[in-house]
Amino acid sequence: MLRNRTGEEPVIICETKAALRAARADLAGSVGFVPTMGFLHEGHMSLVRAAKAECDRFAVSIFVNPTQFGPNEDLASYPRDLPRDLAMLEAEGVDLVFTPGPEEIYSGGDVTVDPGRLGRILTGELRPGHFGGVATVVTKLFNLVRPDRAYFGEKDYQQLTLIRAMVADLDMGLEIRGMPTVREADGLAMSSRNVRLTPEHRAEAPVLNRALDTAEAAGLRPVAELARIIRDVLDGQQVEAVDIRDARTLTEVAGVPDAPVVALLAVRFGTVLLIDQRVIS
Amino acid sequence: MLRNRTGEEPVIICETKAALRAARADLAGSVGFVPTMGFLHEGHMSLVRAAKAECDRFAVSIFVNPTQFGPNEDLASYPRDLPRDLAMLEAEGVDLVFTPGPEEIYSGGDVTVDPGRLGRILTGELRPGHFGGVATVVTKLFNLVRPDRAYFGEKDYQQLTLIRAMVADLDMGLEIRGMPTVREADGLAMSSRNVRLTPEHRAEAPVLNRALDTAEAAGLRPVAELARIIRDVLDGQQVEAVDIRDARTLTEVAGVPDAPVVALLAVRFGTVLLIDQRVIS
Numbered sequence: 001m002l003r004n005r006t007g008e009e010p011v012i013i014c015e016t017k018a019a020l021r022a023a024r025a026d027l028a029g030s031v032g033f034v035p036t037m038g039f040l041h042e043g044h045m046s047l048v049r050a051a052k053a054e055c056d057r058f059a060v061s062i063f064v065n066p067t068q069f070g071p072n073e074d075l076a077s078y079p080r081d082l083p084r085d086l087a088m089l090e091a092e093g094v095d096l097v098f099t100p101g102p103e104e105i106y107s108g109g110d111v112t113v114d115p116g117r118l119g120r121i122l123t124g125e126l127r128p129g130h131f132g133g134v135a136t137v138v139t140k141l142f143n144l145v146r147p148d149r150a151y152f153g154e155k156d157y158q159q160l161t162l163i164r165a166m167v168a169d170l171d172m173g174l175e176i177r178g179m180p181t182v183r184e185a186d187g188l189a190m191s192s193r194n195v196r197l198t199p200e201h202r203a204e205a206p207v208l209n210r211a212l213d214t215a216e217a218a219g220l221r222p223v224a225e226l227a228r229i230i231r232d233v234l235d236g237q238q239v240e241a242v243d244i245r246d247a248r249t250l251t252e253v254a255g256v257p258d259a260p261v262v263a264l265l266a267v268r269f270g271t272v273l274l275i276d277q278r279v280i281s
Numbered sequence: 282m283l284r285n286r287t288g289e290e291p292v293i294i295c296e297t298k299a300a301l302r303a304a305r306a307d308l309a310g311s312v313g314f315v316p317t318m319g320f321l322h323e324g325h326m327s328l329v330r331a332a333k334a335e336c337d338r339f340a341v342s343i344f345v346n347p348t349q350f351g352p353n354e355d356l357a358s359y360p361r362d363l364p365r366d367l368a369m370l371e372a373e374g375v376d377l378v379f380t381p382g383p384e385e386i387y388s389g390g391d392v393t394v395d396p397g398r399l400g401r402i403l404t405g406e407l408r409p410g411h412f413g414g415v416a417t418v419v420t421k422l423f424n425l426v427r428p429d430r431a432y433f434g435e436k437d438y439q440q441l442t443l444i445r446a447m448v449a450d451l452d453m454g455l456e457i458r459g460m461p462t463v464r465e466a467d468g469l470a471m472s473s474r475n476v477r478l479t480p481e482h483r484a485e486a487p488v489l490n491r492a493l494d495t496a497e498a499a500g501l502r503p504v505a506e507l508a509r510i511i512r513d514v515l516d517g518q519q520v521e522a523v524d525i526r527d528a529r530t531l532t533e534v535a536g537v538p539d540a541p542v543v544a545l546l547a548v549r550f551g552t553v554l555l556i557d558q559r560v561i562s
Contacts, residue, residue: 107449107450109446109449110397111446111447112397112450113451114394114395115392116391116393117391132395135392136451140452143453144454168388168390169388169393170420173424
């Protein structure tokens with residue numbers, strides 16, 4: 001039987017909202033929460049370890065959320081391996097894992113969270129509905145788990161920025177912790193989608209990190225110049241987006257930035273869209 | 282000094298979110314919550330008394346929410362009397378009153394709750410944006426007050442239906458209690474707007490209740506027939522809406538209803554729009 005961090009109580013694995021609420025009510029002290037879509041990698045585990053270090057108890061959800069995938073996106077082929085995920089979480093002493101199916105999470109209603117401007121810009125323009133799906137499912141998970149702190153990777157920087165805005169705008173009263181992107185030895189940002197890269201694309205993919213390193217080394221410069229530096233390194237790739245925005249608000253920046261900016265990249269390798277980001281200050 | 286229901290502790294009146302969260306953390310046991318726009322009447326007080334009866338502690342908010350008023354609506358003239366409201370709540374032994382200003386509640390973000398279908402139909406068609414404003418502010422208040430139960434009047438039946446749907450769809454995990462409409466001796470549903478009726482309109486206004494009584498006495502009949510019965514009683518008034526809908530979902534009903542319906546009336550008296558409703562089963 002899986003056991004939690006104390007080694008004394010079994011890990012509680014809940015497939016239903018009712019079971020989760022009951023188990024949550026039994027967790028005393030501060031609760032950290034890491035929402036995931038499973039197929040865990042070192043990026044997720046860095047969030048899990050932060051939750052473990054900073055909170056008395058910690059919970060993880062594993063839910064491949066259909067509403068944040070577009071009709072032509074990779075929902076069906078999104079990688080899944082629940083037994084491996086549970087073993088990885090057990091090794092960290094997780095207290096509670098929520099593994100609902102889509103029919104448990106969604107029951108036909110249409111009240112949702114509207115992510116506003118942060119849902120429409122940048123990736124939101126390429127993926128209409130994506131951030132509305134993210135904001136809504138994260139709201140539901142927050143309401144179910146009622147964490148004191150929730151952990152998100154900086155890799156999906158727009159998502160992290162939106163979650164922070166949502167928590168503030170809807171007075172959710174929890175702390176959002178954004179954690180640095182974890183990378184493979186060659187610099188590629190960890191992602192569940194990396195396993196779907198062909199060997200050739202896998203070899204090329206670290207170019208995102210190299211482009212960001214080059215821009216970071218160049219420092220705060222006019223936005224057009226930063227974008228050109230990045231595009232030069234990405235030359236020959238199927239670049240979907242290179243955006244340089246205000247690091248806090250993701251609004252457009254004109255001329256020479258007077259506050260930190262974030263460079264947001266999206267590059268396609270075959271059917272796989274990879275993203276990466278870097279704050280430049 | 283105002284004192285709470287125990288007669289021993291002062292009533293806690295909070296103008297800021299921070300003060301409210303701190304005061305809420307000190308309330309032990311179950312907490313009931315009545316969100317209001319102030320200018321309290323017996324309708325509100327019936328909700329307050331239900332909260333008092335059913336919960337260990339109870340909180341009331343008084344906030345005239347600008348985002349649920351349209352540009353040509355009555356925000357500026359909406360009646361206000363905070364000292365009288367506080368005295369009425371003190372008399373019931375309220376534990377906590379939240380009286381924020383608009384700038385405390387809203388700080389410029391644009392993440393909101395999208396009420397979906399229930400926000401677009403019926404009154405939502407006449408008042409675009411109204412139910413989005415309601416859903417968003419109620420979400421914020423729920424997140425701030427964290428009640429176990431929240432109390433709403435059946436009078437605004439569409440609002441009550443939407444709040445129930447929102448709590449279910451976003452897994453808010455509290456109980457919504459819908460309470461019967463409280464009426465004046467002549468049958469007029471209590472409303473903060475009633476004071477703005479001219480004496481002539483005030484004398485005419487009980488016609489809404491008479492129309493609903495007539496329909497209720499007629500019982501479940503084809504929808505067109507029920508609507509005609511109501512419109513006959515309302516003859517000569519400035520009728521904005523007579524809608525007969527499924528009482529649970531507010532969807533349209535064809536022919537003879539096989540489940541309870543709700544009759545929803547909106548009638549204008551000069552500048553004042555009055556609403557009333559009745560479930561017919």
